[in-house]
Amino acid sequence: MNELIELCSVPGVSGREEKVREKIIYMLEKNNFGEKQKNLPALSVDKIGNLIGKVPSRNNPESSKNVIVMAHMDEIGFYITSLRDDGKLEVRNVGGIIEDAIQGSFVEVVTGNGIVDGVIGTVPPHLKSDGVVFEKVVDVGARSKQELIDVGVSVMDYVVFKKHFSILNKEFLALRSLDDRFGCYTLIESCKDISPNSNLVFSWTVQEEVGLRGAKALLNHFATFERVDFDLAIAVDSFACCSKQNKHIELGKGPVIRAYDNSSISAPDVVKFILKLAEREGIPVQLGTTGGGNDASVFVEYGVPMVALSVPIRYLHSQVEMLNIKDLLNLIKLLRLFLESF
Known part of the structure; x- marks a missing residue:
């Protein structure tokens, strides 16, 4: 849980995934004791x-199948579009923001100088009767545009929801950017010391939340420059639970x-x-x-x-x-077994 929490806690909206990428590289290259991993992917x-x-x-690479496995690094959030004279930050959504859930949120403004804490406010019921309406702006405690500049905030810096986690009933993890x-x-754990039946490409992609753009660029790269003819593409991404169409899906009953x-x-x-592999392996x-x-x-x-594989x-x-x-x-176990057999 600690490793996953650390990874989730790194900020990285679509187009600004560099901090997440650095963390993933570190997790790939070092074990839990900070020692160099063996058998790293190139x-x-x-x-x-x-x-x-x-x-x-593990067989003859030239005659083996080619499989690509992807998971995206980016998360939803905001880009700063304007520094207002009153010290507030105007923002634009990145990805599928739930508008009803953002009022009264703690946020982090990621600048070139570090992280600046902020909030997205709300309108108390006492003022709604006076016609006060909610403004989707970030408040970092600045009183002027100059104060924003002084703390290092710039247009096109980005904003993420502040990460708080809870472990519920000893088996559930609740956290932003899961x-x-x-x-x-899952990809990090699946590529360690794996002995695959096919040639594998693992990719931690960018800009999924704004139109699968990283994956599209990846496909164009391999098709144009490396002439790789993939036999299977795998996405490891989330499964929204639970709606009318998937009421039978439950947390704790296995990957999806x-x-x-x-x-x-x-x-x-x-x-x-x-399905047959999962049944055989229990x-x-x-x-x-x-x-x-x-x-x-x-x-x-x-x-x-x-x-597409999920939890x-x-x-x-x-x-x-x-x-x-x-x-x-169970997803990590299932994916590793699949890649060693397919």
Whole structure:
């Protein structure tokens, strides 16, 4: 839990994932004792910030299948668009912000000089009768534009919700940005000392929350420059729980195969393969449909089958996203087994 909490606590909205990427590289390169890991994937970073790790097949790499596994580093938040004369910060949403849930929130303004604490206020009931309306601005305690400049705040600095975590009933973790840092953590744990049946590309992608842009750039790179013909694309991303269409999905009953969402349909033969593997190994797994999109969907347009793997997350895109730790551990186990057999 501590490693996942640390990873979730790093700020990084779409387009500004550099701090998250640095943390992931550190977690890949060092073990819990700060010692150098063995059998590391070959790491590189592309021009827009996707982190890429390659692990060759244990068999003949030239005749083996090619599989790419992705999880996105970015989180929802805000960009600063204006410094007001009254010391407030005007902001623009990055990704799917829940407007009803942002009033009265603690936030962090990430500047070139460090983090500045702030809040998004609210209107008390005492003043609503006087016609006072809510303004979506960030208040860092400054009284003028010059004070904002003096503390180092600039236009296009970014803002994230301040991260608070709770461990509930010893098995649930509630924390902002579990979407998709749990996926990033899954990839970290899945590529350590793995002996895959296929050539693997692990990628921690950028800008998923604003249109799967990192994954699209990744696909173009491999298709154009490396001439890699992928046999399967895997996205590890969140599964929104629980709506009318997926009431049967429950936290604590295993990872989810995201069979169908707004962007893609998981390949039926791969889904069956995973279900049989999970049954054989005694790993609980759930099958469901949801909304939203995923990074692997962009590969379908180039004829690459895909599958999306998840854990169910309650209160998605809020400050209190919640998952069950057992689901995450089972997802890591299932993904590793799949990559060693497919």
